[in-house]
Amino acid sequence: MNSDLSGTSPANHLEAPAQPLRYSAFTNDPAGGNPAGVVLDASGLDDEAMLRIAAEVGYSETAFITDRVEASRRFRVRYFSPLTEVAFCGHATVALAAAIADRLGPGEIVLDTRAGEVPVTTTVDGDGVVSATLTSVPTRSRPALSTELDEALKALGWVPEDLDPALPPHVAFAGNDHLVLAVGSRERLADLDYDFDGLADVMRRHGWTTLLLLWRESPERFHARNPFPVGGVVEDPATGAAAASLGGYLRTLGLVTGPARITIRQGEDMGRPSDLLIDVDPQGTRTRVTGQAVRIV
The missing domain is CATH 3.10.310.10 (Diaminopimelate Epimerase; Chain A, domain 1)
Known part of the structure; x- marks a missing residue:
């Protein structure tokens, strides 16, 4: 995996850090919100490895990008808690979207989850804080x-x-x-x-x-x-x-x-x-x- 690009200007491709990233969702304060793990390249990981990483991260969920088409900003995502896989996780989706926006810039992305297709829009405010809006599957x-x-x-x-x-x-x-x-x-x-x-x-x-x-x-x-x-x-x-x-x-x-x-x-x-x-x-x-x-x- 490549080195972490956090702190740099958005790139035109998504490089993955060696370790899971950590973001807190639904807050602008790292001490608030719900923390989630983010793995930007899980293409070489099997279920057991993703579950192990989620347990090591220790948050309620970690999001894993298992496949991607960067030209269309489309990503296949799976979510694991420390004990099991879940079909969809909202706060980990917001965390993942922020991690992508930090690297590729804000805009539209599409996530293919086990629950279905989830479009997400990201924006960045004047302080550099990312906001994400996801559209759920039918309720x-x-x-x-x-x-x-x-x-x-x-x-x-x-x-x-x-x-x-x-x-x-x-x-x-x-x-x-x-x-x-x-x-x-x-x-x-x-x-x-x-x-x-x-x-x-x-x-x-x-x-x-x-x-x-x-x-x-x-x-x-x-x-x-x-x-x-x-x-x-x-x-x-x-x-x-x-x-x-x-x-x-x-x-x-x-x-x-x-x-x-x-x-x-x-x-x-x-x-x-x-x-x-x-x-x-x-x-x-x-x-x-x-x-x-x-x-x-």
Whole structure:
């Protein structure tokens, strides 16, 4: 592999550093947001090697470029947590897009993921901070079954009365399945002390990647938390895939009646504040997710 080009002006080709890069997504502060690993050239790595690297990096996900066509800025990407591969990861996509923009310059790229094609647009502000907007695969959302809900609440240590009756439990999809549970107070959301192994078992049985736990401050602003025990991580401080699924959830419930921009605040209870923006069109099927990303040195 070639030497790291960070700190140089954008090149017309993507050279790969010898070690995984580290970026924090959905923040402009390396101490905030959700950190992700980025491997710009994984063409010679098999599944076992990528899983090993993801475990060594230690973040909730690491993105690996396994193939690319630089002339068209198109990249094949896979995502690994320390324990398993996931079909799609939003914060690692934002991190990867920032790493590409740092080297090739901002603009349009296309990622071919196991969940489907994900277009991403990057821009750079006056301070050199990259913003990325990804367009999710088509979303969908369905009411959670009573058995699914009962098992999840038991593992969380919650009761039905903790939930917001105006936002019913759903299983929402935007590349992965997420159980969406909205609570009635910010205090309930902040008090999260769940059964790690028990919840992981429930999630594996039902095929959920994370739980999207929400409190609605206003129609345009949500607070979120995302347990991720199936990936070997207690919680994600920013989850772009779950944010995309929220767009589908709100669309299915009829809670957006026109094109809407919604802010999601996440990571505060972990000391890693993160800001995610989603754009939802009730006439569409996809969600646009926007966030900044910065290099962790």
